Amino acid sequence: MVQLQTDNIGKRFGKRILFRSMTVSFDGGVATAVTGINGSGKSTLIRILAGVMRPGKGSVSLFVDGKVISNENHPFHMGLVAPYLNLYDDFSPAENLQFLASARGMPDAAEKIDEIMDRVGLRSRQNDFLSTYSSGMKQRIRLATALFSDPDVLLLDEPGSNLDEAGLELVSGIISEAVERGKVVIVATNDEREASLCSERVCVTDYL
Numbered sequence: 001m002v003q004l005q006t007d008n009i010g011k012r013f014g015k016r017i018l019f020r021s022m023t024v025s026f027d028g029g030v031a032t033a034v035t036g037i038n039g040s041g042k043s044t045l046i047r048i049l050a051g052v053m054r055p056g057k058g059s060v061s062l063f064v065d066g067k068v069i070s071n072e073n074h075p076f077h078m079g080l081v082a083p084y085l086n087l088y089d090d091f092s093p094a095e096n097l098q099f100l101a102s103a104r105g106m107p108d109a110a111e112k113i114d115e116i117m118d119r120v121g122l123r124s125r126q127n128d129f130l131s132t133y134s135s136g137m138k139q140r141i142r143l144a145t146a147l148f149s150d151p152d153v154l155l156l157d158e159p160g161s162n163l164d165e166a167g168l169e170l171v172s173g174i175i176s177e178a179v180e181r182g183k184v185v186i187v188a189t190n191d192e193r194e195a196s197l198c199s200e201r202v203c204v205t206d207y208l
Contacts, residue, residue, distance in 0.1 A: 002028035002152045009058030019207035031185040033198035041204045042188040079146030082157035089131040135162040153184040
């Protein structure tokens with residue numbers, strides 16, 4: 001059982017308040033769409049949940065199988081997809097994933113790399129430099145990177161960005177599979193097609 005909780009979190013930039021007093025529970029086996037107009041704070045919330053940005057107030061807690069996960073270990077339980085995440089263009093996807101495997105202490109990652117590149121439909125190109133990839137192909141690699149360590153929580157910020165119809169079907173399958181396996185899935189989007197893949201919704205502007 002996995003659960004991600006926010007307790008009275010808030011965030012502001014200068015005088016501009018994005019959200020305040022947000023207390024929400026994201027449960028395993030449920031996909032939640034985080035909605036709101038452009039600039040309303042969706043991506044900021046995803047960054048806070050991922051632990052790459054601190055809230056102005058409040059806290060984020062992660063529970064796995066009834067155990068509290070320390071904040072410094074949150075990233076080891078999370079997979080993040082976001083347009084602002086940089087990939088190393090001078091390396092191949094296989095090399096990028098091998099670097100991630102080393103950072104996560106995952107030995108013998110070659111078979112896992114083949115498997116995940118199959119999952120995103122790019123195994124035949126896994127040894128090509130990312131600089132030769134289109135924007136849509138790079139988005140598939142971001143998805144591969146998020147899935148690689150089989151995280152308990154999937155944070156998807158505009159996951160369909162730059163993807164064609166086949167890519168959107170891939171995102172739909174990833175979300176469905178993660179929900180079936182009891183993972184927490186959070187999708188930040190203002191695209192109704194992506195939001196419709198989720199059974200729950202949180203609108204950030206409800207917390208102004």
